[in-house]
Amino acid sequence: MSSLNAELEREDAVLELSGLRVRLGGRAVLQDIDLRVRPGEFVGVIGANGAGKTTLLKVILGLVRPDEGQVRIAGRDVRDARSLVGYVPQSFSPDPDLPLRARDLVALGLDGARWGFSLGGRQRRGRIDEALSWVDAERYADQPIGRLSGGELQRLLVAQALIAQPRMVLLDEPLANLDLRSQDDVVDLVGRVAHERGVTVVLVTHDMNPLLPVMDRILYLARGQAALGTVDEVVRGDVLSQLYGHHVDVVRVHGRILVVGGTDSESLTCSTCDG
Amino acid sequence: MLAFITELLAAPAVGTALLIGSLVAVTSGVVGVFVVVRGQSFAGHALGDIGTTGAAAAYLGGVPALYGFIGVGVLGGLAIERLGERARERDIATGIVLSFLLGVGSLLLYFMTQRISATGGPVAILFGSIFTVDPAVTLPVALFSLLALLLLGFLYRPLVFASVHPQAARARGVPLQGVGILFMLALAIAVEESALVAGALLSTALLIGPAAAAVRWTRHIGQAAAVAALLGLVTVWLGIALAYQSYFWSGAHRGWPVSFFIVMLVLLEYLLARIGPAKRASRSDAPREAA
Ligand SMILES: Nc1ncnc2c1ncn2[C@@H]1O[C@H](COP(=O)(O)OP(=O)(O)O)[C@@H](O)[C@H]1O
Numbered sequence: 001m002s003s004l005n006a007e008l009e010r011e012d013a014v015l016e017l018s019g020l021r022v023r024l025g026g027r028a029v030l031q032d033i034d035l036r037v038r039p040g041e042f043v044g045v046i047g048a049n050g051a052g053k054t055t056l057l058k059v060i061l062g063l064v065r066p067d068e069g070q071v072r073i074a075g076r077d078v079r080d081a082r083s084l085v086g087y088v089p090q091s092f093s094p095d096p097d098l099p100l101r102a103r104d105l106v107a108l109g110l111d112g113a114r115w116g117f118s119l120g121g122r123q124r125r126g127r128i129d130e131a132l133s134w135v136d137a138e139r140y141a142d143q144p145i146g147r148l149s150g151g152e153l154q155r156l157l158v159a160q161a162l163i164a165q166p167r168m169v170l171l172d173e174p175l176a177n178l179d180l181r182s183q184d185d186v187v188d189l190v191g192r193v194a195h196e197r198g199v200t201v202v203l204v205t206h207d208m209n210p211l212l213p214v215m216d217r218i219l220y221l222a223r224g225q226a227a228l229g230t231v232d233e234v235v236r237g238d239v240l241s242q243l244y245g246h247h248v249d250v251v252r253v254h255g256r257i258l259v260v261g262g263t264d265s266e267s268l269t270c271s272t273c274d275g
Numbered sequence: 276m277l278a279f280i281t282e283l284l285a286a287p288a289v290g291t292a293l294l295i296g297s298l299v300a301v302t303s304g305v306v307g308v309f310v311v312v313r314g315q316s317f318a319g320h321a322l323g324d325i326g327t328t329g330a331a332a333a334y335l336g337g338v339p340a341l342y343g344f345i346g347v348g349v350l351g352g353l354a355i356e357r358l359g360e361r362a363r364e365r366d367i368a369t370g371i372v373l374s375f376l377l378g379v380g381s382l383l384l385y386f387m388t389q390r391i392s393a394t395g396g397p398v399a400i401l402f403g404s405i406f407t408v409d410p411a412v413t414l415p416v417a418l419f420s421l422l423a424l425l426l427l428g429f430l431y432r433p434l435v436f437a438s439v440h441p442q443a444a445r446a447r448g449v450p451l452q453g454v455g456i457l458f459m460l461a462l463a464i465a466v467e468e469s470a471l472v473a474g475a476l477l478s479t480a481l482l483i484g485p486a487a488a489a490v491r492w493t494r495h496i497g498q499a500a501a502v503a504a505l506l507g508l509v510t511v512w513l514g515i516a517l518a519y520q521s522y523f524w525s526g527a528h529r530g531w532p533v534s535f536f537i538v539m540l541v542l543l544e545y546l547l548a549r550i551g552p553a554k555r556a557s558r559s560d561a562p563r564e565a566a
């Protein structure tokens with residue numbers, strides 16, 4: 001881990017969190033989070049419900065102010081870095097009758113915050129088509145989004161987050177409500193975004209297993225605290241026992257990882273129960 | 276048929292009614308699409324109801340009802356938007372603003388019934404007065420409509436973003452509150468103009484009906500707005516023609532109110548949209564996973 005850190009010191013970090021502390025409603029939600037993420041790295045953020053995963057993303061987006069510590073994006077303050085970050089929020093299920101095509105949803109990521117109508121133009125259309133092709137969504141580009149499958153929608157949201165060519169994308173539970181095959185498809189897609197396009201990915205999920213093939217590092221959240229490193233460094237009995245504050249075991253079966261132990265359902269994820 | 280149409284157009288009250296009705300239909304149709312997409316029909320309905328208070332005050336003060344409708348609509352809309360910042364609070368805020376202003380309105384309506392010169396007023400306010408409306412308000416109606424449509428044009432992309440996917444919009448820098456307040460202004464104008472035609476009680480018919488049908492039939496917002504405006508126009512024209520006709524069928528030489536016909540036509544459109552085929556489903560055969 002120390003050699004990795006040394007390497008990171010030399011490289012420019014896309015995302016840098018130092019000494020981050022967040023209190024919400026009188027409770028410490030995140031404490032002492034330190035993180036440096038380099039270009040093209042895929043970081044999985046894992047934790048049970050209420051562990052602070054969404055809060056962490058909101059802090060990076062500048063939507064929640066930390067009580068202490070710093071967030072730098074490509075060396076800049078978060079407020080000056082809005083265009084560098086793409087975001088896929090948690091849970092999106094449009095009304096079935098919503099009159100909006102797949103391409104319209106993607107276009108919102110390009111210029112949805114600008115006033116007035118878009119003047120259209122061939123160049124804009126070209127960029128939208130290109131973003132649709134990154135996620136293999138050309139086939140349903142003109143379909144209304146209310147009638148697409150969860151996997152198809154998730155691809156469109158990735159395209160929406162990527163179309164403005166950010167340095168980093170943050171995805172909040174993009175695998176929730178997807179069947180296993182769609183989960184693997186989305187993970188594979190996002191993995192290519194990181195490793196082929198060089199866009200840093202921070203992906204939040206409560207089950208680490210679908211991410212094992214692509215994840216470079218894991219940020220494991222429990223009790224407001226974090227353990228950071230490669231899967232082999234973090235997902236170990238001793239490390240997680242210390243994080244959870246009681247004894248847990250890490251079991252590997254058929255290439256999957258199970259974290260088991262204790263009876264405290266608040267603090268412990270059963271990584272495979274719902275997979 | 277042709278003779279009927281020429282006769283219809285020759286009546287001066289009908290000319291004014293058609294002109295004002297058309298302006299209102301287009302504005303309501305276009306604004307209505309966003310109301311449906313944002314799920315704000317309760318706020319729309321409340322704005323129509325509280326318009327009663329403003330119109331009654333205007334009547335008592337000798338000012339055209341339009342200004343009373345719009346004045347109170349805008350204030351009520353801003354109050355709803357200010358009080359109900361989160362979606363969950365919005366319906367509560369709407370309900371509170373609605374009951375407070377309607378309470379004041381009921382007192383004003385009572386005063387009107389006490390004045391011989393204003394006894395027809397409450398009926399006109401509640402159920403519409405398109406055939407008796409002063410032709411002089413045509414220009415203000417046109418200007419208000421223009422204002423509402425320009426506002427929507429200005430808001431277009433952030434409004435679509437904020438309505439469809441608010442969390443992503445906020446992260447991209449869309450000012451959700453500002454967009455919400457400006458949209459509320461356009462909504463207040465559309466509803467209160469519509470109240471002039473169909474009456475305060477039925478003003479949401481033109482707002483929600485054509486838009487709800489259009490949303491089901493179309494694939495993008497621009498298309499939905501165009502179809503809703505067109506449906507609204509047809510509805511208002513037919514409603515006016517039928518109301519004019521009813522003068523001859525109904526005994527006692529008193530026509531039935533336009534709002535009745537408009538509401539019946541809107542209901543018909545909505546039923547057609549629900550029963551009839553919706554927009555084509557995705558060609559991909561994967562069904563949507565359960566949420
Ligand atoms: N605005 C808020 N006010 C008070 N508490 C909050 C707020 N937002 C989140 N929390 C609390 O912070 C904790 C972490 O929430 P969240 O980041 O959404 O968790 P996760 O995404 O991991 O499920 C939860 O206990 C939640 O109740």
Ligand SMILES: [Mg+2]
Nearest residue numbers: 053054055090
């Ligand atoms: Mg969450």
